[in-house]
Amino acid sequence: AQKITQTQPGMFVQEKEAVTLDCTYDTSDPSYGLFWYKQPSSGEMIFLIYQGSYDQQNATEGRYSLNFQKARKSANLVISASQLGDSAMYFCAMREGVSGGSYIPTFGRGTSLIVHP
Amino acid sequence: DTGVSQNPRHKITKRGQNVTFRCDPISEHNRLYWYRQTLGQGPEFLTYFQNEAQLEKSRLLSDRFSAERPKGSFSTLEIQRTEQGDSAMYLCASSFNRGLAGNNEQFFGPGTRLTVL
Numbered sequence: 001a002q003k004i005t006q007t008q009p010g011m012f013v014q015e016k017e018a019v020t021l022d023c024t025y026d027t028s029d030p031s032y033g034l035f036w037y038k039q040p041s042s043g044e045m046i047f048l049i050y051q052g053s054y055d056q057q058n059a060t061e062g063r064y065s066l067n068f069q070k071a072r073k074s075a076n077l078v079i080s081a082s083q084l085g086d087s088a089m090y091f092c093a094m095r096e097g098v099s100g101g102s103y104i105p106t107f108g109r110g111t112s113l114i115v116h117p
Numbered sequence: 118d119t120g121v122s123q124n125p126r127h128k129i130t131k132r133g134q135n136v137t138f139r140c141d142p143i144s145e146h147n148r149l150y151w152y153r154q155t156l157g158q159g160p161e162f163l164t165y166f167q168n169e170a171q172l173e174k175s176r177l178l179s180d181r182f183s184a185e186r187p188k189g190s191f192s193t194l195e196i197q198r199t200e201q202g203d204s205a206m207y208l209c210a211s212s213f214n215r216g217l218a219g220n221n222e223q224f225f226g227p228g229t230r231l232t233v234l
Contacts, residue, residue: 004159105162107159107160110157
């Protein structure tokens with residue numbers, strides 16, 4: 001079974017509007033971490049935001065926020081006030097077994113976001 | 118620039134040839150990771166080092182692949198007798214081990230794109 005599922009292969013949003021990128025995950029480990037990365041056409045993966053499974057509040061980093069719904073096992077990325085430079089691939093990733101010292105994330109297949117003027 | 122660097126950025130080779138890629142991590146980072154990314158997929162873990170010790174290897178890392186980090190600084194990934202299926206982007210990332218707490222965020226390099234003809 002897929003550990004990370006990103007069901008939206010492509011998303012379009014108008015500049016200055018908000019957009020939500022979906023991510024669901026599958027784990028039986030109570031201790032895990034969730035990440036979002038951005039990959040522009042240049043290829044470099046850029047870290048955006050992190051949510052730990054025990055964090056009480058949803059993570060926020062500037063225009064990025066993570067809508068963490070633990071019971072539903074979802075970790076959607078919300079980008080507010082989209083900019084043309086946000087056009088890129090976005091990957092959700094999960095690192096399980098945090099308490100056991102695992103550091104290897106599993107990535108989803110990504111969502112391509114296009115921001116148009 | 119003190120980010121993760123990778124060389125070369127692009128490599129075209131003929132099937133059966135050997136290739137070697139280099140990764141220079143962020144200087145204070147003690148962990149270094151190699152990933153492979155094919156078109157339409159997220160990065161797939163290959164192996165990682167803590168300092169000079171190779172701590173984990175994926176089943177994806179066949180015996181034609183070898184990675185080293187001799188002095189705990191830069192790392193090399195060698196592929197022997199390349200096959201067309203090896204064509205992919207090879208990503209390197211580094212992180213500072215904060216132990217069990219914290220996100221141990223990985224910083225990625227720009228990748229090396231390998232094409233095997």
